[in-house]
Amino acid sequence: MSLNADWMQRDLAVLWHPCTQMKDHERLPVVPIRRGEGVWLEDFDGKRYLDAVSSWWVNVFGHANPRIGDRIKSQLDELEHVMLAGFTHPPVVELSERLVAITPPGLSRVFYADNGSSGIEVALKMSHHYWINVGQPGKRRFVTLSNSYHGETVAAMSVGDVALFTETYKALLLDSLKVPSPDCYLRPEGMDWETHSRQMFAHMERTLAEHHREVSAVIVEPLIQGAGGMRMYHPVYLQLLRDACDRYGVHLIHDEIAVGFGRTGTMFACEQAGITPDFLVLSKALTGGYLPMAAVLTTDTVYAAFYDDYATLRAFLHSHTYTGNPLACAAALATLDIFEQDRVIEANRALSARMAQACAHLADHPHVAEVRQTGMALAIEMVADKAGKVPYPWQERRGLAVYQHALSRGALLRPLGNVVYFLPPYVITPEQIDFLAEVATEGIDLATRDRVQVASGLDLHPNHRDPG
Numbered sequence: 001m002s003l004n005a006d007w008m009q010r011d012l013a014v015l016w017h018p019c020t021q022m023k024d025h026e027r028l029p030v031v032p033i034r035r036g037e038g039v040w041l042e043d044f045d046g047k048r049y050l051d052a053v054s055s056w057w058v059n060v061f062g063h064a065n066p067r068i069g070d071r072i073k074s075q076l077d078e079l080e081h082v083m084l085a086g087f088t089h090p091p092v093v094e095l096s097e098r099l100v101a102i103t104p105p106g107l108s109r110v111f112y113a114d115n116g117s118s119g120i121e122v123a124l125k126m127s128h129h130y131w132i133n134v135g136q137p138g139k140r141r142f143v144t145l146s147n148s149y150h151g152e153t154v155a156a157m158s159v160g161d162v163a164l165f166t167e168t169y170k171a172l173l174l175d176s177l178k179v180p181s182p183d184c185y186l187r188p189e190g191m192d193w194e195t196h197s198r199q200m201f202a203h204m205e206r207t208l209a210e211h212h213r214e215v216s217a218v219i220v221e222p223l224i225q226g227a228g229g230m231r232m233y234h235p236v237y238l239q240l241l242r243d244a245c246d247r248y249g250v251h252l253i254h255d256e257i258a259v260g261f262g263r264t265g266t267m268f269a270c271e272q273a274g275i276t277p278d279f280l281v282l283s284k285a286l287t288g289g290y291l292p293m294a295a296v297l298t299t300d301t302v303y304a305a306f307y308d309d310y311a312t313l314r315a316f317l318h319s320h321t322y323t324g325n326p327l328a329c330a331a332a333l334a335t336l337d338i339f340e341q342d343r344v345i346e347a348n349r350a351l352s353a354r355m356a357q358a359c360a361h362l363a364d365h366p367h368v369a370e371v372r373q374t375g376m377a378l379a380i381e382m383v384a385d386k387a388g389k390v391p392y393p394w395q396e397r398r399g400l401a402v403y404q405h406a407l408s409r410g411a412l413l414r415p416l417g418n419v420v421y422f423l424p425p426y427v428i429t430p431e432q433i434d435f436l437a438e439v440a441t442e443g444i445d446l447a448t449r450d451r452v453q454v455a456s457g458l459d460l461h462p463n464h465r466d467p468g
């Protein structure tokens with residue numbers, strides 16, 4: 001038996017994998033990874049896969065990056081962990097100072113959690129708790145966009161709108177208000193992104209006008225709705241939203257878990273709108289993809305509403321055991337050093353242009369409705385009928401065919417339903433981008449033939465979305 005097969009067998013005897021119907025693995029192998037280096041992952045048979053999705057969107061500077069690894073190693077010799085209630089340590093203080101310095105003006109306080117969904121829970125709870133502390137306890141609902149994804153815990157699911165993840169748990173969810181997304185894929189033919197995003201804001205305006213007295217916050221994935229199929233919109237929507245939240249006395253929560261740290265072309269997506277949200281939630285690339293951590297940044301105004309004598313019971317008594325873990329902070333500090341020292345945001349402009357260039361021909365493909373891009377995220381929407389943007393029926397397993405083809409060619413492309421996308425590590429080379437475009441083109445050609453052959457039913461539910 002090959003080493004790959006041996007690890008796979010041991011895995012399948014004891015593991016339950018995330019976002020997976022385990023029965024699919026009767027026919028579709030899990031890929032055991034022995035090591036990683038840069039953009040590459042290598043299995044036990046020596047086969048390499050270019051990680052085009054940054055391992056669920058976290059890995060920005062490559063696998064086994066010595067600059068991040070060394071920082072974690074030296075932190076290990078000093079302090080691996082200490083509880084953050086009543087105690088502190090240099091890495092968490094330094095990281096908080098640096099996050100406050102690089103995020104938009106007005107965000108002055110950092111609260112930590114240990115994964116993206118928990119960060120969302122913090123922002124939602126803090127927002128509602130703020131309104132209680134200032135004497136408006138009726139503000140308890142959240143406004144969310146259609147097709148959004150904010151994580152898997154119960155409150156995070158409540159503000160999400162990807163049915164596959166939330167439908168089953170409907171009975172447990174909060175009653176959020178859902179507003180149609182400014183998603184520019186759905187814009188009328190010939191309309192530009194800005195006009196469409198501006199027009200779609202009318203729905204938000206109406207909802208806030210009607211419900212603002214009971215609304216605590218609006219939560220959005222700024223510029224890119226990731227798990228919803230890499231759907232994109234114009235920054236003008238965020239400007240209009242900031243203005244409306246101010247007018248109606250409602251918080252604005254930016255979930256930049258997926259898009260923060262350069263993915264949209266600026267360090268944070270909110271910079272493109274020139275606004276400061278009341279809560280900015282960061283995770284994923286925060287630690288360069290090394291260790292789980294989330295940071296929730298907020299304003300002095302929010303902080304002040306909690307600051308009082310203990311007996312008033314206004315404190316935010318939320319905690320996660322690993323809050324502010326020093327190893328994760330060390331990874332984050334090393335990641336921020338790389339952003340600064342290597343002038344990554346500037347350097348990414350050339351890579352992003354190369355991604356556009358390498359995939360431009362796909363816009364003419366008879367089964368591609370759109371090739372869209374924001375910064376270092378590029379998505380290709382496969383359709384059954386190009387003119388009418390008619391999606392392929394989910395039973396036809398088109399995205400999976402691309403995934404399987406890419407694996408056979410040495411690339412990890414994991415489509416979201418019918419959307420093939422690249423969210424590569426920023427250490428990818430122009431030649432590697434060309435290779436990905438070539439593999440994706442072949443995969444899309446294969447997958448859009450009349451009938452496709454695939455090994456299993458992964459990703460095949462009508463609303464299946466990979467949460468990234």
Ligand SMILES: Cc1ncc(COP(=O)(O)O)c(C=O)c1O
Binds near residue numbers: 120151283467
């Ligand atoms: C926009 C967004 N919010 C929240 C989350 C949840 O983060 P986590 O998987 O770390 O809980 C994700 C994960 O993909 C995400 O893309």
